[in-house]
Amino acid sequence: MLKSLEKRKELLGIIEKITREKGYFDVYDLSVATGMPRSTIQDWVHRFVDDGCVTVLEECAGRRRAKYAMRRTRSLPASACKRIFTTVDGDIVEIFHECRSEGCIAFCEYMYAMGNPHVRKNGLILRQKVKAGPVAPRHDEALYLEKVLVSNGLVYQHIRTFGGPAYSLTEMMESADGVLDIMYNKRGCYVEGVVVTEALTHMAIAVDDTDEAESGATFALTLSLLDLLSSIEGVRRISHNVGFLYPGVPGKTAGNAVSYIELAVKKEVVESLIQRAVEYLKGQTLSKNTGMAVKVGLKPCPELVGFAARARRGIVTAEEALAVARRSRVRTFKISGERGIIGAVAALGMIDCPPEDLMDVTRAIT
Known part of the structure; x- marks a missing residue:
């Protein structure tokens, strides 16, 4: 599971790079860049299309290869989220979120501390120590950690956001070093997301x-x-x-x-x-x-x-x-x-x- 998530993130990074340079990518481009067989690459591309992170620009027609692109492209500055990683000891989890912005880390510290007293800054790293399971009950604050689960060597952070902070969950956190996968759902005025990292x-x-x-x-x-x-x-x-x-x-x-x-x-x-x-x-x-x-x-x-x-x-x-x-x-x-x-x-x-x-x-x- 861990190796699959690492490979997924690696491929998405290559896809984003090729798309940024050419405006699109095809299976051949990705096969050349990775050295992987085209049949294996095609399986991954189909999976990315199903997941919604890659879109089909042109269907395959005769000898003309299908063209694809990343579904989400960045039009705003680089992510404030630099690194997100986690350590685990039994049912104790510590979450480390390194930020590029003093303002953003101060905001996140203030918000997360409302639901968890064990939050502190260590330079530009925000640290949260929690017990696996529910962390904070649902409320209407802009950002909070709802629960943390540990399974098969992975940590799943369930985050709930409202308004502007939802942008960090949907557009920024996935680019942070250490994030293996991120899943989210927009539900009316808020966004629920799950950030996956290694334990x-x-x-x-x-x-x-x-x-x-x-x-x-x-x-x-x-x-x-x-x-x-x-x-x-x-x-x-x-x-x-x-x-x-x-x-x-x-x-x-x-x-x-x-x-x-x-x-x-x-x-x-x-x-x-x-x-x-x-x-x-x-x-x-x-x-x-x-x-x-x-x-x-x-x-x-x-x-x-x-x-x-x-x-x-x-x-x-x-x-x-x-x-x-x-x-x-x-x-x-x-x-x-x-x-x-x-x-x-x-x-x-x-x-x-x-x-x-x-x-x-x-x-x-x-």
Whole structure:
């Protein structure tokens, strides 16, 4: 099912490109562009015509090939929707919608938050964490997430829109990277739609103590790690974050900052990514005390959050960090030493914090 949806999106992208260049396409054009047999291409074209996304311009007549075109052509600017993807852990789903517009993402945050309190911005990515099933009851707001279903490795977001926001559902979301399929129905003054994405695995990697007094910076090395890992097939970049722990700890190089990155990954690449991260940090760190911690999945770990809160108020030990990690499904790695594991484990307890809380150790984290 997943491969079929991916192939469908790939073919529609090629069709849109050819149609934009020539004004139409035929089976031969598509066969040449894809290397697929014409009989297979014809089957796909018939399916697209039945689905309503391709229209017949000229029927086949004798030796003259039939001509087709995309049914919907864009006359307005490029889509505001850049990426839409999802991570899943049991019945917990997190939806990531990266936008090209500050105004649009602020609007969507406001609207979605009316039906779901677990909505927040992370740069230009809007994040929604929900439980699979109904999310918000039907109401008359311009945009809301009605329910989320997970089946056979796919996530189905049921969205209901009114007025202008319906344009994003009918014309923009399908072009977002990560969307495998989109289906919608216009019902009077509103539009109901289903956005289909792959069910990926959420992965957070935290790092601490990579620098020395004269050079280096943990945040910079962690950012370069994110660049490296997100370039790998099957990995989607989510975020790079910086937070502070107790400023009075001895041995700090500056403000006792820690860093963590978040990724959405195919389950089968998790182990190889961890190994790649370990190897990279070992080759790049300038410190003899570098530690790394990894959390896979979305399920909350109250003890991990509690440890992070203690590490922001005062001094904690490596032994405490290792014990909390074992009880919280967190894996730890001595890259060059043990001390950095303290900050790495604490950083993973702050994953759901907004930036203002990460930076201010006097704020409570939950």
